[in-house]
Amino acid sequence: MQAQDPAQIAHLLAELRQEHRDLDVAIQQMATSIGCDELQITRMKKRKLLLKDAIARLESKLIPDLDA
Template sequence: MTEPDQPSIAQTLFELRREHRELDALVTHLQATGFRDELQVTRMKKRKLLLKDAIARLESKLIPDLDA
Protein backbone atom coordinates (compact mmCIF):
# COMPACT_ATOMS: atom_id res chain seq x y z
CA MET A 1 0.00 0.00 0.00
CA THR A 2 1.28 3.43 -0.79
CA GLU A 3 1.41 6.19 1.79
CA PRO A 4 -1.33 8.38 0.22
CA ASP A 5 -3.82 5.53 0.65
CA GLN A 6 -3.56 5.55 4.44
CA PRO A 7 -5.22 8.94 5.05
CA SER A 8 -8.14 8.06 2.79
CA ILE A 9 -8.54 4.68 4.49
CA ALA A 10 -8.37 6.34 7.89
CA GLN A 11 -11.08 8.83 6.86
CA THR A 12 -13.28 6.06 5.50
CA LEU A 13 -12.80 4.08 8.72
CA PHE A 14 -13.80 7.12 10.75
CA GLU A 15 -17.00 7.53 8.74
CA LEU A 16 -17.90 3.82 8.86
CA ARG A 17 -17.32 3.66 12.62
CA ARG A 18 -19.48 6.76 13.12
CA GLU A 19 -22.32 5.30 11.07
CA HIS A 20 -22.03 2.00 12.97
CA ARG A 21 -22.20 3.82 16.34
CA GLU A 22 -25.21 5.85 15.21
CA LEU A 23 -27.05 2.76 14.01
CA ASP A 24 -26.24 0.94 17.24
CA ALA A 25 -27.62 3.82 19.31
CA LEU A 26 -30.74 4.02 17.14
CA VAL A 27 -31.45 0.29 17.35
CA THR A 28 -30.95 0.34 21.12
CA HIS A 29 -33.26 3.35 21.46
CA LEU A 30 -35.97 1.84 19.25
CA GLN A 31 -35.91 -1.44 21.14
CA ALA A 32 -36.03 0.35 24.51
CA THR A 33 -39.04 2.42 23.46
CA GLY A 34 -41.01 -0.59 22.24
CA PHE A 35 -40.67 0.05 18.50
CA ARG A 36 -42.37 -2.90 16.83
CA ASP A 37 -41.32 -2.69 13.19
CA GLU A 38 -39.10 -5.77 13.36
CA LEU A 39 -38.33 -5.63 9.65
CA GLN A 40 -36.87 -2.14 10.00
CA VAL A 41 -34.82 -3.15 13.06
CA THR A 42 -33.57 -6.26 11.24
CA ARG A 43 -32.47 -4.13 8.28
CA MET A 44 -30.60 -1.79 10.61
CA LYS A 45 -28.86 -4.72 12.29
CA LYS A 46 -27.89 -6.16 8.90
CA ARG A 47 -26.45 -2.79 7.88
CA LYS A 48 -24.47 -2.72 11.14
CA LEU A 49 -22.99 -6.14 10.30
CA LEU A 50 -22.04 -4.98 6.81
CA LEU A 51 -20.37 -1.92 8.29
CA LYS A 52 -18.51 -4.07 10.81
CA ASP A 53 -17.20 -6.30 8.01
CA ALA A 54 -16.13 -3.27 5.94
CA ILE A 55 -14.34 -1.82 8.97
CA ALA A 56 -12.48 -5.09 9.56
CA ARG A 57 -11.38 -5.26 5.90
CA LEU A 58 -10.07 -1.71 5.94
CA GLU A 59 -8.30 -2.19 9.27
CA SER A 60 -6.52 -5.21 7.82
CA LYS A 61 -5.27 -3.04 4.94
CA LEU A 62 -3.59 -0.74 7.45
CA ILE A 63 -1.55 -3.60 8.89
CA PRO A 64 1.79 -3.74 7.06
CA ASP A 65 2.60 -6.92 5.19
CA LEU A 66 5.53 -8.81 6.64
CA ASP A 67 7.69 -10.87 4.35
CA ALA A 68 8.03 -14.38 5.74
Protein backbone atom coordinates in the same frame (compact mmCIF):
# COMPACT_ATOMS: atom_id res chain seq x y z
CA MET B 1 -14.22 4.12 -4.28
CA GLN B 2 -11.03 2.18 -3.70
CA ALA B 3 -9.05 4.07 -1.10
CA GLN B 4 -5.37 3.09 -1.20
CA ASP B 5 -3.80 5.99 0.64
CA PRO B 6 -3.54 5.30 4.40
CA ALA B 7 -4.96 8.76 5.14
CA GLN B 8 -7.99 8.07 2.93
CA ILE B 9 -8.48 4.67 4.54
CA ALA B 10 -8.27 6.21 8.02
CA HIS B 11 -10.83 8.86 7.07
CA LEU B 12 -13.20 6.26 5.64
CA LEU B 13 -12.72 4.11 8.74
CA ALA B 14 -13.71 7.02 10.96
CA GLU B 15 -16.87 7.58 8.92
CA LEU B 16 -17.83 3.90 8.99
CA ARG B 17 -17.19 3.63 12.74
CA GLN B 18 -19.40 6.66 13.35
CA GLU B 19 -22.20 5.20 11.24
CA HIS B 20 -21.81 1.89 13.14
CA ARG B 21 -22.15 3.71 16.49
CA ASP B 22 -25.13 5.70 15.22
CA LEU B 23 -26.88 2.53 14.10
CA ASP B 24 -26.20 0.91 17.47
CA VAL B 25 -27.88 3.81 19.26
CA ALA B 26 -30.82 3.84 16.84
CA ILE B 27 -31.33 0.08 17.22
CA GLN B 28 -31.32 0.35 21.01
CA GLN B 29 -33.84 3.20 20.92
CA MET B 30 -36.14 1.39 18.51
CA ALA B 31 -35.96 -1.86 20.47
CA THR B 32 -37.14 -0.15 23.65
CA SER B 33 -39.98 1.77 22.02
CA ILE B 34 -43.56 0.54 22.11
CA GLY B 35 -44.74 -0.93 18.84
CA CYS B 36 -41.26 -1.10 17.33
CA ASP B 37 -40.82 -2.18 13.71
CA GLU B 38 -39.01 -5.52 13.89
CA LEU B 39 -38.33 -5.55 10.15
CA GLN B 40 -36.65 -2.15 10.32
CA ILE B 41 -34.56 -3.28 13.31
CA THR B 42 -33.50 -6.40 11.40
CA ARG B 43 -32.46 -4.28 8.41
CA MET B 44 -30.49 -1.95 10.66
CA LYS B 45 -28.72 -4.88 12.32
CA LYS B 46 -27.81 -6.29 8.90
CA ARG B 47 -26.41 -2.91 7.84
CA LYS B 48 -24.46 -2.77 11.10
CA LEU B 49 -22.90 -6.19 10.38
CA LEU B 50 -21.97 -5.10 6.85
CA LEU B 51 -20.30 -2.02 8.30
CA LYS B 52 -18.39 -4.16 10.79
CA ASP B 53 -17.09 -6.33 7.92
CA ALA B 54 -16.09 -3.27 5.89
CA ILE B 55 -14.28 -1.81 8.91
CA ALA B 56 -12.37 -5.06 9.42
CA ARG B 57 -11.33 -5.14 5.74
CA LEU B 58 -10.10 -1.55 5.85
CA GLU B 59 -8.24 -2.11 9.11
CA SER B 60 -6.43 -5.05 7.53
CA LYS B 61 -5.32 -2.79 4.67
CA LEU B 62 -3.62 -0.52 7.20
CA ILE B 63 -1.49 -3.38 8.53
CA PRO B 64 1.73 -3.53 6.53
CA ASP B 65 2.54 -6.78 4.76
CA LEU B 66 5.61 -8.44 6.22
CA ASP B 67 7.62 -10.88 4.16
CA ALA B 68 8.39 -14.04 6.09
